[in-house]
Amino acid sequence: MKFLVLGATGRTGVPFVKKALDQGHQVTALVRRAGAAVDPRAQIISGDVTDAAVIATAARGHDAVISTLGANNVRETPTLVTDTVRAVVASAKTSGVDRFVLVSAFGVGDSLAKASLLAGLIFRTALRKKYADKAASEVLLKASDLKWTLSYPGALNDRDSSSYSAAALEDVKKLPILPSTSRANVADFLLHSALEGTFIRQTAVVIDTK
16 A cells, blocks of 8 residues: 655654555655655655645545654644644545544543543643644544544553554443553554554554553
């Protein structure tokens, strides 16, 4: 398959790009700067990820758009995720690419009700602004005609890939007090969901099991 990746230089984007390329797929990375450090096997296009015309041009001929984007500084880019999702939704009208797999976070939207008291406190305080952007983006996404999949990992870590579970949000009954997920496992889930067409128009909670 051929993937357009947004966030290819990030800590989840890097393992996704490597995993996809290692398995023989083609990757185009849409980055802000032409000189960004991306796996040399990938094609690089520089442009604004919040510009629908830029995404449409970059996505044309691809099978799916993958987003691992997250705001590094919420004060500087408080609506980055919302603006990007809006652009991807609009881009599909001209690119013809309607498969969109992206990373959000456990604790966003309806998943907050399934969090422990401790995790919920963190989500409502330290992560409040970041999660508000993600939640707003998902309202746009769910109102679109895209074949979207949302990945809700726990607190991200850099451990090597291990076993993990992926379940539709509505089916999740019990989770650790502070669930966590390796970035390698998130990358694996994104790739398999795109390849296999799983969790279309669903939110999947992706959590390390070891």
